[in-house]
Amino acid sequence: MKRVAVTGLGAITPLGNSVAEFWDNIVAGKSGAAPITHFDAAKFKTRFACEVKGFKGEDFIEKKELRKYDLYTQYAIVATEEAIKDAGLDFAAMSQEARYDVGVIWGTGNGGIGTFEEQLQEFHAGDGTPRFNPFFIPKMIVDIAAGVLSIRFGLHGPNYATVSACASSNSAIIAAADTIRMGKATIMVTGGSEAAITPSSIGGFGASQALSKSNDNPEGASRPFDKSRDGFVAGEGAGALILEEWEHAVARGAKIYAEIIGGGMAADAYHLTGTPADGLGAKLGMARALKEAGVTPAEIAAEGYVNAHATSTPLGDIGELTGISTLFEGYNVTVTATKSMTGHLLGAAGAVESIISILSLRDGIIPGTINTNPENLDERIPENTKLVIGKSQKAQLNYVLNNTFGFGGHTASSLFKKVL
Structure with missing residues (x-):
């Protein structure tokens, strides 16, 4: 390949x-x-x-x-x-x-x-x-x-x-x-x-x-x-x-922002508009992206973060975090939600959030999840998901995993790697 x-x-x-x-x-x-x-x-x-x-x-x-x-x-x-x-x-x-x-x-x-x-x-x-x-x-x-x-x-x-x-x-x-x-x-x-x-x-x-x-x-x-x-x-x-x-x-001497090293797609096969509580579709898509890239959950946890789909819906956010938590069992993984700033661009969301992911790698910055009150977090958030709340953070990054999900149970996760 x-x-x-x-x-x-x-x-x-x-x-x-x-x-x-x-x-x-x-x-x-x-x-x-x-x-x-x-x-x-x-x-x-x-x-x-x-x-x-x-x-x-x-x-x-x-x-x-x-x-x-x-x-x-x-x-x-x-x-x-x-x-x-x-x-x-x-x-x-x-x-x-x-x-x-x-x-x-x-x-x-x-x-x-x-x-x-x-x-x-x-x-x-x-x-x-x-x-x-x-x-x-x-x-x-x-x-x-x-x-x-x-x-x-x-x-x-x-x-x-x-x-x-x-x-x-x-x-x-x-x-x-x-x-x-x-x-x-x-x-x-x-x-x-x-x-x-x-x-x-x-x-x-x-x-x-x-x-x-x-x-x-x-x-x-x-x-x-x-x-x-x-x-x-x-x-x-x-x-x-x-x-x-x-x-x-x-x-041709092109400027290279990043390398796309994996992509995983799946279906949660659950509901017209809802997502399952266990986040199965999300987990499968992410796991397939990691497998294709030959990257382990441990490497993402240590050297990257997940740009969550996280649209700010009561069921969807927790379902996704549960899927992330299950895939990264045994590791603390960093998660942020940039739709808090952009809103949900629907069919364009994955592309715009890929740009965020790529520039995060270039500049070593994890954008924060704005508007969310750290004193009012959903009690169902898994312990091993570390949320970036508020301001952007500087970080040493080599990977960003970018999630998007759609009505009908479609899931797609793309994995970008920093150019070393």
Whole structure:
């Protein structure tokens, strides 16, 4: 199997529209939550979210092209352009034959849900005559961001979308890494995007009792592991990674952020939206990532940490910690929850949190879990899980294990290693 390097990063997030701005705010422990501005949420039970701020697609994408793309695809384009530039790649200067070996695997949970809502609203507001935008279908479908990225940059390698709810972009990253490992591509553009701060999304998640209702304190609403937690805070944005076959990256003198050394996927086979108390799916995904990498739980405990999925839901947080505790039995493992700052970016969560994991390795920093009161922790938290609460911490790191889980029981864990 070939080794896989991470050579480029790009981000559009509730905490900044570039990787540098995003990372600075993560280290500083800031929250991206605020009252919803994308639509009038006055009558909704949850009236806040972690929205992307100050983003204008027309600043990055030609007007005639912009009208063809849902916001989730716009986020994907802009984040990917940053990642490509960061990697020092110029696909336009490459021969077509060389671009045969460059592919795109992109994740999303909801695709163009905003476009879908707008078109149906327009139809039902009319006289029943079926007048639809000719770009309705290509703007809406979940695979289109992957297709648009390949078209925009002329990339002819493997190209598809992964859909595993909130595990989608972590699934994409694992699949992209596997594609390189097996020699089916030299470079892969991967990650995920989501633009689901919409009436139906907020209403639907609210109806399923998944969202926090802390409308009086949006910035403090996402508080993983706290006794008073009452649900997740919806987020949006995109994270893009350039993965590259190790020897290819070295040969061209690329900057290498980290190595992706393992990826594990599983299913808890338990419930439509809930997670089992024993965290079986989480444990299986993490164990498979470690096995693939040839890394032991002892090594993660001594030289790394787990970036937990931890969305701030009463059942999900404890189920995950139980799975972590079982896998790391006999060891004290460090755990943090960065959704306390970003909110839950749904299908884009795994990609954005992979960027956090990678920059943690680069800078030797474990971001803290904000909002959580250390005096009010859930009494069910296992003793061998050491939570990083409050401020970021300096640490000697060699590994970060990044967890994501999705409705339907999907689990995906990616394992990154520091470049020594």
